[in-house]
């Protein structure tokens with residue numbers, strides 16, 4: 001090989017090295033430019049939010065039951081999966097119970113009467129409609145039923161932990177096996193609670209479709225009536241329906257339900273976030 005050609009080859013190699021370096025630099029630059037600094041990683045969607053998850057029933061209160069499977073066990077199972085999912089998305093989940101506990105001994109009758117009296121006076125001042133049972137307890141003509149103490153304890157746990165929202169988990173039961181689908185109950189006269197119910201139900205009804213649409217109902221149940229933060233009570237599915245039951249008891253079903261609840265909560269917070 002003559003000398004001249006050798007020099008030419010070296011030059012060519014240098015040129016290609018320079019060219020290659022330029023291409024690498026351009027690619028690196030594009031990669032940096034395309035990475036949006038405001039994009040939030042999926043794992044922190046719920047960052048900064050505290051969500052109370054309430055496994056319905058527990059202890060001496062079994063709820064409904066199907067074929068020796070009490071509601072209290074299914075609600076605890078589902079609640080734990082939902083709580084884990086919330087944590088994996090950066091949120092804080094507060095479970096009102098983590099084992100087979102009815103929480104009846106957490107609040108005394110005296111305390112409950114006192115709290116009900118305060119609520120009664122406030123409701124009267126604000127001109128709100130007062131439930132007959134609450135009025136009876138406040139005026140001393142009725143004694144609080146024991147299960148009410150456990151329900152009050154759940155609300156106090158959420159309050160003490162500064163929860164932003166409260167989600168009570170239940171399962172449904174009906175004598176006709178054909179009744180099926182998710183139902184979400186919301187607080188009387190609370191737009192925030194209704195918005196939360198709509199957000200969650202949107203995802204849940206895809207998994208557990210029912211007959212009645214949209215599947216959100218205003219209800220006067222204790223938890224809904226007395227909670228001071230946006231609260232919903234979810235009847236995830238019917239234990240008396242074969243499809244719903246198998247879905248709720250399967251690992252894939254539980255995972256999908258948890259994801260649906262988290263999606264709904266995320267949409268709700270996205271919607272209510274103050275615009276800066």
Ligand SMILES: [Zn+2]
Nearest residue numbers: 056063170171
């Ligand atoms: Zn229940």
